Amino acid sequence: MSLLTVGSVAFDAIETPFGKTDKIIGGAGTYISISSSFFVKPVRVVAVVGDDFPQEYIKTLQDQGVDTEGLQIKEGEKTFFWAGKYHNDMNSRDTLVTELNVLEHFDPIVPESYQGTEYVMLGNLSPQVQSTVIERLKDRPKLVVMDTMNFWMDIAMEDLKKTISMVDVLSVNDEEARQLSGEYSLKKAAKKIMAMGPKYLIIKKGEHGALLFHEDQIFSAPALPLEEVFDPTGAGDTFAGGFIGYLAKTDDISFENMKKAVIYGSAMASFCVEKFGTERLLEITEKDLEARVQEFHKLTSFDMTF
């Protein structure tokens, strides 16, 4: 099935206890499209970069099967740039630089060839941009999944709630779910958030896995205990890409299949953190992925005959 992803395509500069990078390719749109390209090709992307964005990075995306017709290149402008430094525990980080650049006035143009897309992943961006993309799709997609973050809750809660009301699946982390709902209990938070519109809610818990909610059903996906997290950048976006990619590939949006999509997303994310940036994602094979999914299954399965 056809898949469209929206999100930042950007420069990242990352520092972890293991080393640091110069400006490398990053951004939610990049991680989502690379991750989802393991499941369906082409992956359509709506994003914007400046004329400083190297052709070789665009080629990297194209080589993975990303359709870059919707990638706007703004002459005379600069690409979004983020620099961050992770603390020793890898669970917290300081943002050193955020230069919005081209993202500041991003008008998400949806190419005519993208019309009729069935699966849409709205990566973390301003909720106003996210809702514009939905509005510019003439046919309502079969499934719209949205990722967001606390930043938009702080500065644009009304816009955010409007966009949330338009989507089928919302993905946030545990602290964001609490902030959005005003409830500490994630079960209560999920009820309140689903009452805002989304029929499904994913709550990401980092090293503790993820929860998927739908009506009265809950699925708890583990995270794979890792010896070392080398660089957590992009893990959440890679998760989202694997999730929507698996759904688009199987074209089945039942709760049972969404559980599997959460596991595939988690498996993709577990690769992402093994090296800097997108490096590891560009190496893995389908066999690697299937083996990793088997590990997730082994991790939680227990015999229920008593």
Add this chain to the structure above:
Amino acid sequence: MSLLTVGSVAFDAIETPFGKTDKIIGGAGTYISISSSFFVKPVRVVAVVGDDFPQEYIKTLQDQGVDTEGLQIKEGEKTFFWAGKYHNDMNSRDTLVTELNVLEHFDPIVPESYQGTEYVMLGNLSPQVQSTVIERLKDRPKLVVMDTMNFWMDIAMEDLKKTISMVDVLSVNDEEARQLSGEYSLKKAAKKIMAMGPKYLIIKKGEHGALLFHEDQIFSAPALPLEEVFDPTGAGDTFAGGFIGYLAKTDDISFENMKKAVIYGSAMASFCVEKFGTERLLEITEKDLEARVQEFHKLTSFDMTF
């Protein structure tokens, strides 16, 4: 199979956002023995109280099937007392009062009738008391499980390591595993801790579930997402009681069966937090427990046919 638990039998005074209690029955030994009594009876207990400890509380234990021959009653002395107040998030608490009283010079006497016990659960106590109990058992039990906490790492690390080297299964929380091993990654921490002696390690993660480690195998147990945590006191001890109780009942210490024991422990703990103190544990039936275990299974199971 026969089961012996060691741990504090105490007074607790608890304050949560939902209310507060006077002095009620508490202590690791109490929660462990009540929880494990769902699986095997009698549960032998080695503990100490003062002469202020009400006969009705002892009867409560006996009515659950606890053999109190090993419960010493010290004339002229007072029972261990702990008072604590939980914060609004229920994940952190302030200790208001800790009166060691009879625990200060606790000499754990093992009655002759307890000799030959096959399953032993050492609840959180000074590691010196824990190792004394092991030494006073003439035959090495089939399985010794030990719980401990960061307090002993701070003040008695050498004693603690000695006791850890004598047991089969160690149970700690994630922060304690990090402190004990000096490793942030729980997978690395587990390797280091198992090198200290225990063949199995349980890492409790509160609302995020628990991990069971053995050699190169890992099992990830979820926690049940709850609408409300009424009172978390005793949840870890209740988990331990369910874990050892299930193992003693089934008399099977394979990794596969330990996974199920972790689920049973988690299910018992999920009841414990629903009311103040031991109240909920004294109400539940075998049917409640089986239904809860089914909920845990549903929470994590996904179809692996692709």
